[in-house]
Amino acid sequence: MSDPVQYSITTRDLNLWYGKFQALMKVTMNIKPGLITSLIGPSGCGKTTLLRCFNRVNERYGYVTTTGEIRILGKNIYDPDISLIELRKAVGMVFQRPNPLPISIYENVVFGLRIHGERVELRRSALDEAVEKSLIEVGLWNDLKDRLDAKATSLQLEQQQKLCIARLLPLKPEIILMDEPCSALDVEGTRAIEELMFGLKSHYTIVIVTHNMAQARRASDECIFMLMGELIEHGRTEDLFLAPMNPKTAEYIEGRYG
Numbered sequence: 001m002s003d004p005v006q007y008s009i010t011t012r013d014l015n016l017w018y019g020k021f022q023a024l025m026k027v028t029m030n031i032k033p034g035l036i037t038s039l040i041g042p043s044g045c046g047k048t049t050l051l052r053c054f055n056r057v058n059e060r061y062g063y064v065t066t067t068g069e070i071r072i073l074g075k076n077i078y079d080p081d082i083s084l085i086e087l088r089k090a091v092g093m094v095f096q097r098p099n100p101l102p103i104s105i106y107e108n109v110v111f112g113l114r115i116h117g118e119r120v121e122l123r124r125s126a127l128d129e130a131v132e133k134s135l136i137e138v139g140l141w142n143d144l145k146d147r148l149d150a151k152a153t154s155l156q157l158e159q160q161q162k163l164c165i166a167r168l169l170p171l172k173p174e175i176i177l178m179d180e181p182c183s184a185l186d187v188e189g190t191r192a193i194e195e196l197m198f199g200l201k202s203h204y205t206i207v208i209v210t211h212n213m214a215q216a217r218r219a220s221d222e223c224i225f226m227l228m229g230e231l232i233e234h235g236r237t238e239d240l241f242l243a244p245m246n247p248k249t250a251e252y253i254e255g256r257y258g
Contacts, residue, residue, distance in 0.1 A: 007071075008033040008175055008205035009054060014068035016049060016058065023049045025229045026068070031222075036197055036206045038220035038237070040213065041252065045226040047209045051177050054207065055091040056084060073174055089116060092168030093177040097184045098160035100152035100167075105144055108152045108163055109134050112171045134166040138196055158189035162196060176200065178208040182215065194219045213253065217241050225249045 009031040016024040024046050031037050039047040052058045053070060056077060070077050077087055089112070101108050109131045114122065131148065135141040140162050144150075152163055161181060168176060178197075182190040197206055197219060210216050216223055217237060224234045225246075233240060233249045244250045 007031055008073060009207070010069075010071040011053075012069040012071075014050075014053065014070060015066065016053065017065045018061070019063045023229050024053070027229075027231045029224060029231055029234050031205065031207060033205045034201060035221040036201050036208060036219060037222045037224060038216040039207065039209045039224050039226060040211075040216050041226035041232075043211070044228075046229040047226055048179055050226070051179055051207060051209050052093075054175065054177055055088050055093055057093070085116065089171045090173055091175045091177060092171065092173040094161070094164050094168070094179070094181050096180045098157055098164050100155070100160050100163050102151065102153050104149050105152050105155070105163065106131055106148040108167050109170065111167060116171060130170040134169040137169055137200070138162040138166040139192075139199075140166065156189075158185055158192050161185065161189070161193055165196065165200075173204065175205045175207065178206065180209055180211065182210075182212070190215070225252060227252070 007030040009029075011027050011029050014024055014027040015022065027046075027050060039051060041047055049058060053066065054072065054077075058064045058066070066078070072087070072091060075082070101111060103111075106127075107114075110127045113127065113130060132141060132145070135144060140159060143159070144155075152160065155163065161184075165176070182193050185193065194215070197208070200206060201221075208220065210219075220237050222235065223237045223240045225232045225240065225244075225248075227248055233244060233246045235245070240249060241253055244253060
């Protein structure tokens with residue numbers, strides 16, 4: 001077996017229950033660094049549940065039980081010495097609808113540093129540098145550099161979603177999780193977010209949940225097909241769409257269900 005440290009995320013026999021309902025069943029997989037990996041499958045198949053396992057967000061619900069193992073960058077995230085704060089700094093998350101805080105653009109970007117950062121990072125010059133660097137990385141600096149005091153909620157939806165990604169970057173995550181990040185956007189906004197993902201993948205491992213088969217094919221390097229809580233097939237996107245190994249995958253891609 002390959003050394004799991006070679007992978008950004010490794011799961012082994014991962015099971016999850018919401019109360020008595022089992023939502024994930026013996027999910028075992030490896031997600032490689034520097035790629036965009038899409039989780040695809042019909043509604044209710046476990047895609048978002050799996051995504052939210054990677055930063056242990058599911059555990060906010062008191063009725064969730066998890067067994068098995070998840071290793072992030074070689075470390076089991078269920079080990080007793082794991083800090084959830086540190087885990088969620090390393091594994092950032094972007095949600096379906098943009099959720100900028102109702103404060104200025106500038107304060108949105110530095111919010112994480114103000115909450116988690118060390119004192120030395122709170123110097124104004126360091127904050128200014130973090131804002132500029134993050135907004136450049138998501139392609140917003142030229143548009144917003146003279147509007148940093150404006151409310152983030154005044155931005156267009158596409159800009160808001162980019163800002164939500166920018167808000168993660170000062171904390172220097174290794175992994176960015178995206179739960180249908182384009183579902184609230186129009187065609188142009190979707191294209192802009194996909195182009196941003198392409199630009200970010202050389203620095204971050206990106207895992208995206210999408211219901212949009214065209215987007216999965218267009219925007220991901222690898223795909224994981226899930227069905228009724230099980231991982232059915234995981235491979236290169238081109239292979240999975242053109243020559244799926246499992247007939248269930250073929251049926252889904254051909255639109256026979258889902």
